[in-house]
């Protein structure tokens with residue numbers, strides 16, 4: 239079978255840019271997909287960041303101005319992983335240059351930026367635009383997605399989806415752009431972590447009707463790394479209690495994004511409780527899926543399923559082994575390349591990357607959450 243080569247440009251070569259390049263470099267880890275990415279160009283204004291990419295083979299073009307990357311006709315799709323205040327400018331430029339787009343979350347620094355990006359997407363229906371979100375590709379996330387699609391919950395009692403970090407508990411941790419509103423945006427931790435928490439609930443169709451949010455700015459300033467201090471003016475923690483609906487019944491949907499959740503390191507927790515069944519998964523114990531099926535009068539007993547590396551796209555890793563963050567990134571990239579090469583209906587498996595619509599709903603939610611915190615009121619959402 240001939241393999242379709244998708245020439246990728248990376249704009250923003252930092253933490254996530256390197257993850258993307260690494261995923262492309264170990265494509266042979268996946269079973270044959272009929273298509274594969276090749277990183278042909280990387281843009282970052284920081285030469286030290288670019289230097290890392292000199293290790294890639296074949297060697298990509300390294301540029302400091304993303305317009306140069308976009309002017310390259312050989313680049314078919316662009317992955318953008320830049321600070322949030324640049325999303326609007328760079329995503330729109332990518333689409334206007336005729337490039338498919340995998341953009342990082344939150345897909346615009348705020349709601350107006352997200353709307354402008356979505357207008358550009360609407361103006362280019364010939365292009366694939368998706369938002370990066372890899373956690374549902376963990377085997378446990380895939381099990382939860384399938385379980386929800388099979389509606390094994392009966393009536394939904396409550397859904398909780400949390401995304402938690404803890405390194406900001408240390409007040410001596412130096413500041414970076416993610417802790418400064420002018421780069422990261424007013425959403426703070428919601429913009430950084432929120433899509434991870436809402437992706438699966440939104441995919442299930444559980445779009446909040448309203449929200450009451452409590453936001454916390456725990457650490458107001460941090461060392462600037464140069465002997466001084468800088469204002470740390472982003473929300474550290476966000477607790478959102480929403481009302482969502484399933485099958486004409488409303489239920490509580492609790493979304494939490496926290497940079498200061500003691501002891502947690504990149505922990506995603508999702509639990510769906512229902513009258514006929516409940517399911518719980520956390521990346522803290524990535525091999526453990528907890529399930530409970532219930533029939534009236536029967537005993538209530540949670541079962542534990544030990545998951546191996548059973549991924550959406552088959553890999554060379556035996557299912558007896560474990561799955562991790564970079565495996566999630568590889569699986570997400572497989573879904574993006576699969577959809578780009580074969581179309582949604584021709585995908586080798588059905589779970590596609592987060593859509594611009596899903597990202598747009600997250601913006602509606604986080605904007606409503608800001609208002610709710612400001613006013614202390616429950617804020618209705620349009621959706």
Ligand SMILES: NC(=O)c1ccc[n+]([C@@H]2O[C@H](COP(=O)([O-])OP(=O)(O)OC[C@H]3O[C@@H](n4cnc5c(N)ncnc54)[C@H](O)[C@@H]3O)[C@@H](O)[C@H]2O)c1
Pocket residue numbers: 249250251252253254255281282283284287304318319320321322324342343344370371372429430
């Ligand atoms: N999916 C995930 O799990 C995940 C994890 C972390 C971050 N992210 C997202 O990825 C994006 C980037 O975050 P990061 O952690 O990689 O940040 P980072 O700071 O490590 O990297 C950002 C890079 O963008 C570069 N940059 C700045 N201005 C630029 C410009 N005009 N053109 C090209 N490059 C430019 C910087 O020099 C830096 O190297 C953000 O949207 C963030 O929310 C996603």
